[in-house]
Amino acid sequence: xxxxxKNDFPLHRVREHLETGPVVLVSSTxxxxxxxxxxxxxxxxxxxxxxxxxxxxNQNHSFELIRKARECVINVPTVDMIDTVVRIGNxxxxxxxxxxxxxLTKAPAAIVKAPLIGECYASFECRxxxxxxxDKYNMFIWEVVKAHVSPSPKRPKTxxxxxxxxxxxxxxxISRRRMFRPEIL
Amino acid sequence: xxxxxKNDFPLHRVREHLETGPVVLVSSTxxxxxxxxxxxxxxxxxxxxxxxxxxxxNQNHSFELIRKARECVINVPTVDMIDTVVRIGNxxxxxxxxxxxxxLTKAPAAIVKAPLIGECYASFECRxxxxxxxDKYNMFIWEVVKAHVSPSPKRPKTxxxxxxxxxxxxxxxISRRRMFRPEIL
Numbered sequence: 209x210x211x212x213x214k215n216d217f218p219l220h221r222v223r224e225h226l227e228t229g230p231v232v233l234v235s236s237t238x239x240x241x242x243x244x245x246x247x248x249x250x251x252x253x254x255x256x257x258x259x260x261x262x263x264x265x266n267q268n269h270s271f272e273l274i275r276k277a278r279e280c281v282i283n284v285p286t287v288d289m290i291d292t293v294v295r296i297g298n299x300x301x302x303x304x305x306x307x308x309x310x311x312l313t314k315a316p317a318a319i320v321k322a323p324l325i326g327e328c329y330a331s332f333e334c335r336x337x338x339x340x341x342x343d344k345y346n347m348f349i350w351e352v353v354k355a356h357v358s359p360s361p362k363r364p365k366t367x368x369x370x371x372x373x374x375x376x377x378x379x380x381x382i383s384r385r386r387m388f389r390p391e392i393l
Numbered sequence: 394x395x396x397x398x399k400n401d402f403p404l405h406r407v408r409e410h411l412e413t414g415p416v417v418l419v420s421s422t423x424x425x426x427x428x429x430x431x432x433x434x435x436x437x438x439x440x441x442x443x444x445x446x447x448x449x450x451n452q453n454h455s456f457e458l459i460r461k462a463r464e465c466v467i468n469v470p471t472v473d474m475i476d477t478v479v480r481i482g483n484x485x486x487x488x489x490x491x492x493x494x495x496x497l498t499k500a501p502a503a504i505v506k507a508p509l510i511g512e513c514y515a516s517f518e519c520r521x522x523x524x525x526x527x528d529k530y531n532m533f534i535w536e537v538v539k540a541h542v543s544p545s546p547k548r549p550k551t552x553x554x555x556x557x558x559x560x561x562x563x564x565x566x567i568s569r570r571r572m573f574r575p576e577i578l
Contacts, residue, residue, distance in 0.1 A: 221556070227433050228553035228561050229414010248412050251436040253448050253530055261446065261532075263438050287567070294569045298577065341526070345438055345534075347446075368413035368553075368563065371406070373573045376413050378553065379564020382472070384479045388558045392483065 209289055209327040211313055214356035217330070219258040222352050225284055225330045226260065227252050228378060230366035231293060232284055234262075236270050237322040238277040243301035244312070244325070245270040246293055248369040250282075258352035259337060266346055269301040274348070278336040279320040282350075283328035287365040287377050292327075294373075318354045329358040394474055394512040396498060399541035402515070404443040407537050410469055410515045411445065412437050413563060415551035416478060417469055419447075421455050422507040423462040428486035429497070429510070430455040431478055433554040435467075443537035444522060451531055454486040459533070463521040464505040467535075468513035472550040472562050477512075479558075503539045514543040 231248045245268050253259035264271050274280050285293050292310050307314055313326030317333050324331035338349035368376045416433045430453050438444035449456050459465050470478050477495050484491065492499055498511030502518050509516035523534035551563045
């Protein structure tokens, strides 16, 4: 797996990396314990502030770490990491250190305590913006407070879970820019 | 555009068509007025009941129709409809009848008043399950109460918006089923 050198990325453009619906890896740290989980139930909510919602099942070892830390990092993997992504989703941080076990690189975040995953081309530092639906739905509403994105690949082959152990890989890019009203671009 | 004959589909498997993050077309009806909007900010929330969240900007003509009707249909288009999808997103139902203007076919729903879109391979009838975050975030929490899916295509070329008028098309399907713990398949 490749290590990416990431640059600062504008917060209002975070949607360019999350709105297509990729599986993401969520890194978290609380009281010295660090973990990673896979997550596919998430959506953009607002451009500015950059709000983002996700469902984190309370069956996950990460749930309590994230709930208590009130912060996390959302990392976007590509298809070269698919086996690692599946192994992360099928093991528990209660038993193992996933960074060590899967040979992933912790890179320091700028604002939150949780590390970025060096092998992911994009990482978004998040702080809990609204926890009022955690108890009822396991829903976390995040504000992305710092974004890190590698300038390449331009068209990352993100992975999109469809259930039953199957993924779709992001394919062809099609532009219809000329058909858009300028104000909604 | 092709018309699909859709079959009943199990509600707990709705994720197979929504979790990858496709752009969807939302049809709604209130007091005799029908409209369609495009939507990409959505996520699965629960298998049973089949809960699903979405952000519907109050700038959309559909917002008031949907808020008042408390129901809608989520339809999943494929890449053959991309120009129609973009035109729907760049026009307003305040000015035109989008079904008529774009030559789309209304098919009757089983439970809700809004029509299914005949040219979409999958349609999900939704009732509002929780409107408590509409005022603050434009967030609607839906229960899918009836699912209609065409048996083909097996691997629909769904379209995934990334901003700037650009879309990624769902590409290759990769299975890692053998690496999954049975209980999370």
